[in-house]
Amino acid sequence: MTHPEWRPLLHVAPERGWVNDPNGLCFFRGRYHAFFQYTLNWRESDLRSWGHAVSDDLLTWEELPVALAPDIPEDRCGVYSGCAFVTEDGERMELYYTGNVVYDGPYDRIHEGREANEILDESADGRHFSKKRVLLRPEDYPADCTLHVRDPKVWEKDGEYWMVLGARNLDDHGQVLVYRSDDGISWKHHHTIRSLNPFGYMWECPNVVMLDDHEFLAVCPQGLDSEELRRHNMWQAGYFPVDGKIVEAETVDETLFREWDFGWDFYAPQVFVDGEGRTILIGWMGAFDSAWNSAPDDLEWCHCLTLPRELALGADGYLVQRPVHELDARRGTAGALGEESIALPDHLADIELAGIAGAGALVLDDVLSIALDGSLLTVSFADDAVGSGRTSRSVALPAEASSLRVIVDRSTVEIYLDGGRTVFSTRWFPEADRMTVASNIPCTTATAWNLV
Numbered sequence: 001m002t003h004p005e006w007r008p009l010l011h012v013a014p015e016r017g018w019v020n021d022p023n024g025l026c027f028f029r030g031r032y033h034a035f036f037q038y039t040l041n042w043r044e045s046d047l048r049s050w051g052h053a054v055s056d057d058l059l060t061w062e063e064l065p066v067a068l069a070p071d072i073p074e075d076r077c078g079v080y081s082g083c084a085f086v087t088e089d090g091e092r093m094e095l096y097y098t099g100n101v102v103y104d105g106p107y108d109r110i111h112e113g114r115e116a117n118e119i120l121d122e123s124a125d126g127r128h129f130s131k132k133r134v135l136l137r138p139e140d141y142p143a144d145c146t147l148h149v150r151d152p153k154v155w156e157k158d159g160e161y162w163m164v165l166g167a168r169n170l171d172d173h174g175q176v177l178v179y180r181s182d183d184g185i186s187w188k189h190h191h192t193i194r195s196l197n198p199f200g201y202m203w204e205c206p207n208v209v210m211l212d213d214h215e216f217l218a219v220c221p222q223g224l225d226s227e228e229l230r231r232h233n234m235w236q237a238g239y240f241p242v243d244g245k246i247v248e249a250e251t252v253d254e255t256l257f258r259e260w261d262f263g264w265d266f267y268a269p270q271v272f273v274d275g276e277g278r279t280i281l282i283g284w285m286g287a288f289d290s291a292w293n294s295a296p297d298d299l300e301w302c303h304c305l306t307l308p309r310e311l312a313l314g315a316d317g318y319l320v321q322r323p324v325h326e327l328d329a330r331r332g333t334a335g336a337l338g339e340e341s342i343a344l345p346d347h348l349a350d351i352e353l354a355g356i357a358g359a360g361a362l363v364l365d366d367v368l369s370i371a372l373d374g375s376l377l378t379v380s381f382a383d384d385a386v387g388s389g390r391t392s393r394s395v396a397l398p399a400e401a402s403s404l405r406v407i408v409d410r411s412t413v414e415i416y417l418d419g420g421r422t423v424f425s426t427r428w429f430p431e432a433d434r435m436t437v438a439s440n441i442p443c444t445t446a447t448a449w450n451l452v
Helices: 325-330
Strands: 017-028 031-039 049-055 061-068 079-086 093-102 114-123 133-136 145-157 160-169 174-181 188-195 202-211 214-222 238-242 267-273 279-285 309-313 319-323 331-336 342-344 348-354 360-364 368-372 376-381 392-396 403-409 412-417 422-427 435-439 445-451
Touching: 017 049, 017 093, 017 267, 017 279, 031 061, 031 079, 031 279, 061 093, 079 114, 079 267, 093 145, 114 145, 145 202, 160 188, 160 214, 174 202, 174 214, 202 267, 202 279, 202 309, 214 267, 279 422, 319 412, 325 331, 331 342, 342 445, 348 435, 360 403, 368 403, 376 412, 376 422
Parallel strands: 017 079, 079 145
Antiparallel strands: 017 031, 031 049, 049 061, 079 093, 093 114, 114 133, 145 160, 160 174, 160 202, 174 188, 202 214, 214 238, 267 279, 279 309, 309 319, 331 445, 342 435, 348 403, 348 445, 360 368, 360 435, 368 376, 376 392, 403 412, 412 422
């Protein structure tokens, strides 16, 4: 493969520059909008703006000019993460984000030497944005917070506006601040959500999931210890079930925390509800870990976002993630899988195994192995160049897997077990011109479709 052929076709992936957190995900005036942390000249600068892409089907994305750039004193060191809120009449998109300010000098930038300002910008067409308004400054946060407060998520319920912010307190424990407003402009601290016991030193990127009268608080805890079969990355992304309503809850049980994705490349997901009423998650298909590389051989672009995933409530009370149904319409020619490799014309595939009845492995290009052995999943690379620093990782499954779905979009691989009960995302950089697939996993059916 040549380097341009590594660029995904069905994911948000700009032609140039660095991408990280998805921001401002929404359905507005008949189109999907995905904003994201973006740095065009990322090898020379880490100054973040908001990139912007739009889609009619969640799979074909049109890259637009940068939407929000650091151009006022309160965001001069970066337009950090935030959300979109579409007004009830559908006439206006409101973007809430954190403006980052870092002072020069010998500061720790935890207790002194920085600002985090919550800022609002608005649009009537989703492309042109009005004058920015600063809504919250450091003096508006509780006295027990450090200067690490960021990443607003805003929603409306029964005429009241609510906001959650990720925070780090003076004891270096993660927490979520809950604010209330009558108009989405003037905000007051309502209460703080903490874990029963300390759980990481900072909670980033808070999100709220409401499904079937169940509520979940999603956060990205920093500072958790890694374990043999979970929490492998430098920072984690997951969620807590909430006992009651988030607007009332003051604690969550950290022992119930569930990771969204166990792969090398997943962080900072954001959740939104689309025009069909689906609750959809998109994450950053990357990480800050330096042990693996997402731009080998000096690519001009680095990272992408995940496929959009529809969330549903699982039988065990936790959430399952499935690729949005629009992907099914992209299936082309089908081929039956077995131990002998079959070849697909491109690294674009939707692979599905049903009725799994034992141990075995699905292998791509004789390089990437997705192995099942009882209630254990092991993903491993036989070629250091293709894995670009990714080697082998095992994760525990809630039970022995009964189904497996693997989506390959050039340099991305997303693995869904048991209807999305367990998910694993990774980048890879294949060298073959065509993709080969083989499987010795005993199952009822095993099929590979090329994606068109």
